[in-house]
Amino acid sequence: MPEPTSENVIQFENVKFSYAGAEGVFAVNGVNLEVRRGEFLSVIGHNGSGKSTLARLVNGLLEADSGKITVLGMGVSEGKNSLEIRRHVGIVFQNPDNQMVASIVEDDVAFGPENIGVEREEIGRRIEWALKAVGMEQYREATPTRLSGGQKQRIAIAGVLAIKPEILILDESTAMLDPKGRREVMEVVSRLNKDEGMTVILITHFMEEALLADRCVVMNRGEIVLTGTPEEIFENGEKLEAYNLSLPRISEIINDLTLGGMNLSNVLRPEELAKEIAQNFKDKGIENAESPADKIADSASQHLWDVSVKNLTFTYSKKSPFATKALKGINLRIDDGEFFGIIGHTGSGKSTLVQHLNALIKLPQAQKRYRAKKPKKGKPVPELPQITVGEFDLANKKTDFKALRASVGMVFQYPEYQLFAETVFADVAFGLKNFKKDLSKEEIEKAVRDSIEVVGLNYNEVKDKSPFDLSGGQKRRAAIAGVIVTRPSVLILDEPAAGLDPLGKKEIMELLHKLHREWCNTVIIVSHDMDEVAENCTKAAVISNGEVVACDRPCNLFKDSESLFALGLDIPLTSKICEELKKYGITINCDCTPKDFAAKVLKAYGGGNA
Amino acid sequence: MLNDVTFGQYYPVKSFAHRSDPRIKLLALIAYIVALFLAKNFYGLALCFLVLCTAIIASRVPLGRVLRSVKAVLILLVFTAVLNLFFHGGSHLLVHWGIIKIYLEGVIFTVFFVFRLFFLVMGSALLTLTTTPVELTDGIESLLKPLKYIKFPVHELALIMSIALRFIPTLIDETNRIISAQKARGADFESGNIFKRIKAIVPILIPLLISAFRRAEELGDAMDARCYSGSKNRTKYKKLRFGWRDLICFLVFAALITGVVMFNIYAADIFPLIYEYIRIN
Structure with a gap:
């Protein structure tokens, strides 16, 4: 922690700002804030709380309506200092793709120093230093578009560092990254x-x-409604919820355990929590404890809509120097009625896999021009991939692929980016009209109304609105409505909660459970968030490098944490604490949700007492 | 549906041609094209062919890959060749069939023409096979630099080109995603008459445009945040430098033009020789 007497580098005094077209609605409303030199400050808040606006005010990308902003002794509101201030304040934005100007890493990093007129040799040194600082020195000549999200974002940071700023602002720079990329950037x-x-x-x-x-x-x-150390902030559970924020999972667990009579402090790391839990057990004289494992009842499904994938391989840009094998022999079975999770980091092949399930990528045998190859002498006949979804055989050319797509709904990542029609009604009806040509006007209206209402939007309010006038969360709901309007039996969603704030995430997951209960037999979500999968799915498969490395119920899946770590994957928080607890001789068998974990710990704790 | 065009048709190997300065390669191509059009006889053409062969060997790009580039213009090539064959006048009538008259001059000219176009396409392809679009942009910027003195916005133009190149793969990915998403909603882009197909593009075009504008806005902010303020007081990190390869390149292509011109002046035109030969027989 910096000394309280140290110098303030940023100072906000009663700053107000409203966007053009929304005068009177203050995106930033009377903010007073001081940032000290060398400090690490985090700003949290729900979507639209004004935190990104704050960042843009600091370096003059936006100009305040009233109040005073001082950065390193220079007044921002005077406007003329903005270029000088930008030399000292670097901002890294959300989408790494939209921050890069050049097609080669070193050219992109050079862009900032070139702008401020740094000498050629010095630029070379700065590129080297900046890339080293973000651990990307071996990618100097690489093409950014071929890097992973985390790598791209590190390049973006390097591009800002090369200007040698004193203050670095990260504006939701990890929102679009997978856990691995997030970890890289945070490190x-x-x-x-x-x-x-x-x-x-x-x-x-x-x-x-x-x-x-x-x-x-x-x-x-x-x-600004709360200020303090993270420990102080996350003590205020109810307050945070009132601000549309959620507690970190670890704080939720601590709350539950404290309510159950344990004596815990507000720690923030799993190993610390495990230590404290173990201390509680010890104080009570419990040496070794084990919570009994739940028996898992197999859901009685009718197996009408089972999904089966056999021996699936897929190569992008075949026969070119850039050919990449995305899938290397996938075998997978998803039973009717599951809430199934497919986990893996970016580039693992998970999106390619699900695009096969509704024949957006057709199997080679199902393509028009396919002719069976004659087996070469002495070589074994390569086994052809097979996919069936319910009654549909995806390897058969004669399959009615349109009917398949009506039955297997597919929601892409950031589905709001596919909205296009003039009204929400027309956009939602688009899919329905494509699939079912002979519906009457009343039938269409009913189906659209039903699906808009099931996603939690008010039909009469939104139907004539332009989809682009909806808020971020509403847009995503409208886009989901546009897919489920055909009442698919299997619904696939690629990263349904990506880019949403914690509350938005929770709401979307609740919506998916509702759809799973009422509308669709099987829901398949593709995700890189282990906690999300552990808390929501009945079963999950882990994909790494184009192969299925594990497929099980979450409680079993995350037991083998070492092999998941070896693949660069994370495990849910509860599994981390369970691992740590094992060191103290405490075994907890839970289904990986924070609620269940806390309940099981308390059971073992109370059970020891009796 | 849409293939990777980040690299155009760049063929990633290390070779003499790959390492040459893009400016020299651009100038060399221009020299080569000029030589091709200057050549009035088969000697000149043969010299061009010789240089082309050397260049292909120096580029280490497989011949098949170079030939594939001709495929794109094959129809055009055949079409113009046939036109030439039928409509080229002359004095040595070979075939007279209805209204079709084919003269010996026509045949010779067509052969000459086909070879010239063939070499032209292969030479241009060799440039894009051995030079990334980024290098090309750098090269063009550098070659256009003198225009700065007549207030031509060279830097801005180069930046626009380089940003366009940078966003092509991103926008292609985006287009593919939108196409897939709309296909999953039952959109059909492959059947129906032309009007239906044009209408089917709307659900792709609108989201794509909106996304392009959003990206442009975000990129603008990111450039502002990185102190961009036009070409004033700006330095440039990458400098193109001439090397020994470029000197060789320069000499070869200078020799080519000289050679072709010499042949044009001194070598007897090959056409009369052929006429003579035919007359004797």
Whole structure:
């Protein structure tokens, strides 16, 4: 923690700002804030709480309506200092793709220094230093579009570092990354703060990231409502919920355990919590404890809509120098009625796999021009991939693929980006009209109304609105409505909660459970969030490098944490704590949800007492 | 549906041709094209062919890959060749069949023409096979630099080109995603008459445009945040440098043009020789 007497690098005094076209609605409403040199500050808040606006005000991308902003002794509101201020305040934005100007890493990193007129040799040195700082020095000549999300974002950070700023602002820079990429970026940021003494402002809605900071600020409706150390902030569970934020999972568990009579402090790391739990057990004289494992009842399904994938291989850009094998012999069975999770990090092949399930990528045998190859002498006949979904045989050319797509709904990542029609009604009806040509006007209206209402939107309110006038969360719901309008039996969603704030995520998952109960037999979600899968899915498959490495119920899946780590994958928080607890001789068998974990710990705790 | 065009048709190997300065390669191509059009006889053409062969060997790109580029213009090639064959006048009538008259001059000219176009396409392809679009942009920017003095926005133009190149793969990915998403909603882009197909593009085009504008706005912010303020007081990190390869390249192509011109002046035109030969027999 910096000394309280140390110098303020950023100062906000009663700053107000409203966007053009929305005058009077203050995106930032009377903010007072001081940031000290060398400090690591995190800013959290729901979508639209004004935290990104704050970042843009700091370096003059936006100009305040009233109030005073001082950065390194320079007044921002005067406008003329903005270029000078931007030399000292670097911002890394959300989407790494939209921050890069050049097609080669070193050219992109050079862009900033070139703009401020740095000498050629010095630019070379800065590129080397900046790439080293983000651990990307071996990618100097690479093409950014071929890198992973985490790598791209590190390049974006390097591009900002090369200007040698004193203050680094990350504006939701990890929102679009998978856990691995997020970890990479957070490591870089922590290191820059600790080793280089850089002032860091981290804007995020991942509560777990906010914990890493020295100080945390909570924003709600343009105002700063809480300030304090992360420990202090996350003590206020009810307050955070009132600000549309959720507690970090670990705080939820601590709350539950404290309610159950345990004596715990507000720790933020799984190993610390495990230590404290173990201490509680010890104080009570419980040496070895084990919670009984639940018996898992197999759901009685009718197996009408089973999904079966056999021996699926797929190569992108075949026969070109850039050919990449995305799938290497996938075998997978998804039973009717499951809420199935497919986990893996970016580039593992999970999206390619699900696109096969509704024949967006057709099996080679089902393509028009396919002719069976004659087997070569002496070589074994290669086995052809097979996919069936319910009654549909996807390897057969004669299959009615249109009917298949009506029965297997597919919601892509960021589905709101596929909205196009003039009204929400027309957009939702688009799929229905494509699939079923002979519906009467009343039938269409009923189906559209039903699906708009089931996703939680008010039909009369939104039907004539343009989909682009909806809020972010509403857009995503409208886009989902546009897929489920045909009442698919199997619904596939690629990263349904990506980019949403914690509350939005929770609401979307609740919606999916509702759809699973009422509309669709099987729901398949593709995700890179282990906790999300552990908490929502009945069964999950882990995909790594184009292969299925594990497929089981979450409680069993995450038991073997070492092999998951070896693949660069994470395990849910509860599994981490369980692992740690084992060291103290405490075995907890839970289904990986925080609620169940806390209940099982208390059971073992209370049980020891009796 | 849409293939990877980040690299155009760049063939990633290391070779003499790959390492040459893009400016020299651009100039060399221009020299080569000029030589092809200057050549009035088969000697000149043969010299061009010789240089082309050397270049192909120096590029280490498989011949098949170079030939594949001709495929794209094959129909055009055949079409113009046939036109030439039928409508080229002359004095040595070979075939007279109805209204079709084929003269010996027509045959010779067509052969000459086909070879010239063939070499032209292969030479241009060799440039894009050995040079990435980024290098090309750098090269063009550098070659256009003198225009700065007549207030031509060279830097801005180069930046626009390089950003366009940078976003092509991103927008292609995006297009593929939108196409897939709309296909999953039952959209059909492959059947129906032309009007139906044009109408079917709307659900792709609108989201794509909206996304392009969103990206442009975000990119603008990111560039502002990285202190971009036009070409004023700007330095440039990458400098193209001439090397020994470029000197060789320069000499070869200078020799080519000189050679072709010499042949044009001094070598007897090959056509009369052929007429003579035919007359004797």
